[in-house]
Amino acid sequence: MSASTRTSDIIRHSAATQAAALEAGEVSSEELTRAHFGRIAAVDGELNAFLHLNQDEALTTARDVDARRAAGEELHGLAGVPIAVKDVVVTEGQPTTAGSKILQGWIPPYDATLVRALRKAGLPILGKTNMDEFAMGSSTESSAYGPTRNPWDRDRIPGGSGGGSAAAVGSYEAPLAIGTDTGGSIRQPGAVTGTVGVKPTYGSVSRYGLIAMASSLDQAGPVTRTVEDSALLHELIAGHDPHDSTSLPDPVADLTAAARSQDVKGLRIGVIEELEGEGFAPEVRARFTESLDQLERAGAEIVRVTCPNFTYALGAYYLIMPSEASSNLAKFDGMRFGLRVIPEDHPTAENVMKATRGAGFGDEVKRRILLGTYALSAGYYDAYYGSAQKVRTLVQRDFAAAFEQVDVLASPTSPTVAFRLGEKIDDPTAMYMNDIATIPANLAGTPGISVPSGLAEDGLPAGIQFLAPARADARLYRVGGALEALLEDSWGGPLLAKAPELTNGAQR
Amino acid sequence: MPSIGRDDVARLADLARIQLTEEETARFAGEFDSIMDAVASVSEVATEDVPATSHPIAMTNVLREDVVETTLTQEQALAGAPDAQDGRFAVPQILGEE
Numbered sequence: 001m002s003a004s005t006r007t008s009d010i011i012r013h014s015a016a017t018q019a020a021a022l023e024a025g026e027v028s029s030e031e032l033t034r035a036h037f038g039r040i041a042a043v044d045g046e047l048n049a050f051l052h053l054n055q056d057e058a059l060t061t062a063r064d065v066d067a068r069r070a071a072g073e074e075l076h077g078l079a080g081v082p083i084a085v086k087d088v089v090v091t092e093g094q095p096t097t098a099g100s101k102i103l104q105g106w107i108p109p110y111d112a113t114l115v116r117a118l119r120k121a122g123l124p125i126l127g128k129t130n131m132d133e134f135a136m137g138s139s140t141e142s143s144a145y146g147p148t149r150n151p152w153d154r155d156r157i158p159g160g161s162g163g164g165s166a167a168a169v170g171s172y173e174a175p176l177a178i179g180t181d182t183g184g185s186i187r188q189p190g191a192v193t194g195t196v197g198v199k200p201t202y203g204s205v206s207r208y209g210l211i212a213m214a215s216s217l218d219q220a221g222p223v224t225r226t227v228e229d230s231a232l233l234h235e236l237i238a239g240h241d242p243h244d245s246t247s248l249p250d251p252v253a254d255l256t257a258a259a260r261s262q263d264v265k266g267l268r269i270g271v272i273e274e275l276e277g278e279g280f281a282p283e284v285r286a287r288f289t290e291s292l293d294q295l296e297r298a299g300a301e302i303v304r305v306t307c308p309n310f311t312y313a314l315g316a317y318y319l320i321m322p323s324e325a326s327s328n329l330a331k332f333d334g335m336r337f338g339l340r341v342i343p344e345d346h347p348t349a350e351n352v353m354k355a356t357r358g359a360g361f362g363d364e365v366k367r368r369i370l371l372g373t374y375a376l377s378a379g380y381y382d383a384y385y386g387s388a389q390k391v392r393t394l395v396q397r398d399f400a401a402a403f404e405q406v407d408v409l410a411s412p413t414s415p416t417v418a419f420r421l422g423e424k425i426d427d428p429t430a431m432y433m434n435d436i437a438t439i440p441a442n443l444a445g446t447p448g449i450s451v452p453s454g455l456a457e458d459g460l461p462a463g464i465q466f467l468a469p470a471r472a473d474a475r476l477y478r479v480g481g482a483l484e485a486l487l488e489d490s491w492g493g494p495l496l497a498k499a500p501e502l503t504n505g506a507q508r
Numbered sequence: 509m510p511s512i513g514r515d516d517v518a519r520l521a522d523l524a525r526i527q528l529t530e531e532e533t534a535r536f537a538g539e540f541d542s543i544m545d546a547v548a549s550v551s552e553v554a555t556e557d558v559p560a561t562s563h564p565i566a567m568t569n570v571l572r573e574d575v576v577e578t579t580l581t582q583e584q585a586l587a588g589a590p591d592a593q594d595g596r597f598a599v600p601q602i603l604g605e606e
Contacts, residue, residue: 109584202564216563245570246563315547326524333525335599340590342600350525352600358527366526367536370517371543373524384547387554392561394553428539429546445564470565 011035015081015175015229022069022080029062029069029080033124036082040126040173043502048148049158049167050127051087052095058082058124065122078232079122084174086165087128088135089220090209091115094125098211099133099143099161102332102339102360112209113244114178114220114237121236126174130164133362134329135185135213137161138434141425142364149421150193152460152499156418159189159434165223166193171502176233177223182213183317184413184438186221187450191413191463194452194495196480198222198230199438201470202445203248205234206241214324215246217317217442225496227451227480231255234473250471258474259481265299267479269466270406274310275437280415283456288412291453291464294486295479305402305409309394310440316391317439318432319375319384326372329365332357367428396444403469408479411437413450413463441467449476451484452495461495512540 010018010027021027037055044050065080085091088098090108092115097103111119118125132142140148140163148163150156151171158167165177166189179186181199190197198221205220212218222233235255241247271292276285296302334340334356341355361369375384402409414434424431441448446467453464464483468475488494517537521528528536582595591598 106588109580109587242572246565246567248565309553312550312553315550318543318547319550330525334590336597337588338590347600349600349602353525354522354527357525361526363532366521366528366532367539369524369526370520370536371540373520374512374516374540374544377520377523383551386560387550388547389560389562390554390558391550392564393558396561396564429542432543432546443564 011039011172011175014226015078015224016226016232018081018175019078029065029124030059032080033058033062033082033126036126036174043171044173046149046154046502047151047167047171047173048146049129049164049171049173050084051097051099051130051145051164053127054094054125057094058126061119061122061124065124068122076121076236078176078236080124081175082124082126083118084126084129084165084168084177085115085118086131086162086177086179088131088180088211089115089178090211091125091128094128096128096211097145098135099131099145100360100362100365101144102356104144104339106338110209113206113241115209117237123176129162129168129177132161132163133365134211134325135161135180135182135218136325136364136368138184138188138431139419139424140164141421142362144362147421150418151502152194153418153458155420156460157192157421159192159414159418161185162189162223166190166195166197169193169223169225170195170496170499175225176229178220178237179223180210180218180220181438181442182217182219183321183442184435186223187438187448187463187465188414188434190223190450191465192418192461194461194499196224196227196230196452197450198234198476199441199448200234200238201248201447201473203246204250204471204473205237206244206247208241208243212328214321215328216324217321219442225494227449227477227484228256228259230449231259231477248471253474255474255477258477261478262482262485264295264479264482267300267408268303268406269295269300269479270303270305270402270409272310272402272409272411273304273306274308275411279433279436280412281417281457284412284414284416284462287454287456287462288464291483291487292410294490295483298482298486300479303406305405307398307402307440309391309398312391313395313440313443314432314436316388316395317435317443318371319388320392320443322368322372323375323385324372326369326376329369332360392443395440399440399444399446399469407468408475409467411465412453413437413465417456417458417460417462437465444470446470447473447476449480451480452487454487454491454495455498512544513537
């Protein structure tokens with residue numbers, strides 16, 4: 001096999017396989033990184049998954065890893081495997097926009113803690129991925145830089161807000177990516193692109209250097225093509241960070257071993273009654289039921305559980321999230337960084353702020369800041385924000401009661417397959433419904449994983465979500481890894497192998 | 509539930525320091541009523557006996573040792589500024605505002 005054939009093939013393998021090839025000397029990190037840039041050049045014009053490419057620096061990192069490996073240095077297991085990073089994560093010396101015009105051209109003066117971990121481990125950073133502006137959305141249509149398209153069907157959304165990361169991984173532009181999940185923004189894009197997405201336990205991956213939307217809900221995590229790859233990346237970015245006061249001090253569990261265990265005998269899986277009925281598409285539910293059947297045949301016990309307050313989670317989320325966002329986004333005022341718009345008449349600081357924010361923010365960001373301002377305003381605070389925080393308590397109680405009965409909970413990740421671009425953009429409440437199954441975990445801080453469950457309507461992928469108690473992320477990898485193996489056996493290979501081919505911009 | 513009209517949206521935009529066009533003001537007013545209707549259900553279960561939770565993980569103060577650490581240099585801090593002068597952020601007129 002020639003080197004060029006080998007590298008064009010290897011981008012379709014998992015990150016773990018790519019890492020093994022690097023370790024065995026079958027391919028260099030420079031070849032691997034160049035192969036991914038080649039793939040990006042071939043298909044990203046159609047997908048718009050990347051907002052910024054980091055080619056020079058990535059190749060420098062790759063060559064450095066190759067040299068260190070050649071010198072016999074002991075390297076991190078993922079050293080030399082390229083990665084893409086969602087553009088809401090700050091990267092020193094590389095543009096970071098959070099998908100917003102208000103940060104166009106901004107170059108952060110520091111790295112997020114998780115980026116420092118990636119650099120330390122020697123992962124070439126391919127670039128920054130597209131996203132809904134400030135991570136507000138479920139479709140990546142609210143990016144100021146145009147929507148990302150779904151690799152399965154370019155007329156469809158790739159999910160949101162991390163549609164760029166999911167599309168990059170799903171189209172073989174990157175073997176690994178970083179996402180952030182405030183209400184489902186890693187898991188829902190995973191479900192609709194046939195990839196794996198994990199929201200770790202709140203506080204287990206540092207939020208230092210993530211441009212905050214809703215600080216009590218945001219959590220960074222892995223976007224990959226296999227459960228094992230997510231475990232490898234999760235272990236790399238997790239751990240205590242003194243720069244983040246909400247960072248957990250706990251040691252990082254052996255998640256990779258859990259992913260590889262393939263053992264669900266005796267595992268009790270709770271099906272959440274409130275998250276599988278009305279509003280969930282029949283074929284999405286069918287793939288969900290088939291997945292549960294597979295797990296049951298492998299020795300898991302399926303139990304029906306009820307979480308009655310999950311019904312109120314969506315409403316509570318859409319009060320808490322904009323309230324925190326209205327506060328967090330106050331710093332984008334045109335004074336110290338980013339865009340500054342000076343109005344012609346009376347260019348006072350206040351008028352400059354209004355003009356800058358009016359021009360720099362898109363519709364969805366304005367909508368949520370105004371909703372948050374309303375929910376926090378005098379006279380309405382108790383009725384809205386205060387009540388929502390009480391619902392959060394009730395959701396946590398539901399989780400606690402359910403985890404008395406079962407080890408993990410399960411539901412479809414997203415109610416439907418990817419919808420068409422533009423289909424819901426003018427109907428905010430319809431758009432918000434996409435997050436109905438993912439939001440409870442963010443309110444309670446519990447971890448969740450989305451794993452491909454098969455093809456549903458129009459031959460598009462659906463996902464199954466598992467949820468575990470806080471700090472019990474390893475359970476997700478155990479059940480996710482086992483299900484992935486069972487389903488791939490039944491499909492004869494990974495689900496992504498069934499995706500239409502993307503080459504030189506031509507689908508199929 | 510009170511209806512959210514154009515004047516309310518304009519007042520919120522003023523509080524949030526966001527300049528809106530007439531079209532945006534009208535559109536948001538129409539959307540906010542339906543969104544707030546959708547979230548109104550939270551008050552149904554938020555009874556007095558339920559304590560509020562502000563954060564998913566119980567928090568206490570987290571303090572580091574009071575020792576000097578490396579920070580951004582003045583140059584780094586000003587690098588992304590729209591305008592700077594004499595090593596400081598240059599901002600529009602503040603004094604004299606109403």
